[in-house]
Amino acid sequence: MMPKNGRTNGQIPVIALRDITKVYQMGDVEVHALRGIDLEVYPGEMIAIMGPSGSGKSTLMNIIGCLDVPTSGTYELDGKDVSRLKDDQLAAIRNHKIGFVFQNFNLLPRTTAVANVELPLIYAGMGGRQRRKRAEDALRLVGLGDRLDHKPNELSGGQQQRVAIARALVNEPSMILADEPTGNLDTKTSIEIMELFQRLNQERGITIVFVTHNPETAEYCNRVVRIRDGLIESDETRQATAGIHAAKTHAVSSNGHEAVMVKERER
Template structure:
């Protein structure tokens, strides 16, 4: 489903060229639950952006569901994101003046879904994450865990094949983090959604079936402690 072949990413900082990803080759099959780990500055977030079609490789080939998306323009990448990928971020990224229901409806507006269907699907998505009684609440009336559940509902409402979560528990307490990771586990096991989580927490990575460790822009064998937690 996801195949990266010798992907590199280089940025120009002034006159200096900085290589962030260095010939990364990677396959992730449909229905996998994968964690991406690595220290700060390792390139793991850049790798996530690449997988999520938020950025394009400098060299190499990225094939997603049979499509070579490596050189798509911005409109092409936006189409792929809207049709195939749901995003969940550490800081939730909810619009403060919109209710939970309206926040969840947003991706469907961009997808051209009718108003009546948007509401029906948003209600269903919020029900899946246990927020049927919070649909009319604004984000400032929700707890951190509830905000992240709204973000998950927004991510799944277009029925994507892939969920990409970037440090989804980073702003949450331990108990709420467990609840959120259980949500991802259910999406993966019950609905077959491919889940990819970027994290620095071994407790979060332990939910995944496979851990990819990134250092200095390259994929490396995970340290023994992390490897053991994922086995």
């Protein structure tokens, strides 16, 4: 199935999955986590992959995130086949092309925000001064310009997740892969974080893939893919119903897309 989305004209998809399967051997039993997934995600999309636990969405996320390789099928990331790469090659792909955001932030303890954000750049082999500058820029982008040298235990949950988002952004990846990014946050902070994602998506055109079972997260996305039993159950492209769009939509009209865009630019 092809996504019917305004950004398909001639662009190479960021993610192109073709007939992806994944089989785990659990003792004598073969577990078919994925049974043939076809999915294309284009640059600038903000997509939620949803499904109940056991649906295979974590497996799919691991494959999309190049943490794992499929049993069969092909995965092209930015037009390059990554479905048969070795560990170290995958590590290099993750380093350059993918920014991870996790539910539990996964920041290094006792390490400053800026040092945490520098981490991917270290493995990219960037020199210290340039690294620091890039990390500071990324932190300013997520609104933490005044918390550069704070350590995780000196930051709130929302701030920690912003550090994690800065870390995901710092290598200018092809996409951000966020695994339940608001799972550990309260409602108010969740809204802030999701609006930050939206802003990054709209202002910077960053492709963002959420993996979640939380419908509220999906409301911020303009495409929702549902997975069940290792297969895609539905793939829906629509207008986001929550966040910076939706708020304005309610305020102006039921179809206030243009107005919102204007307001957005004014911000």
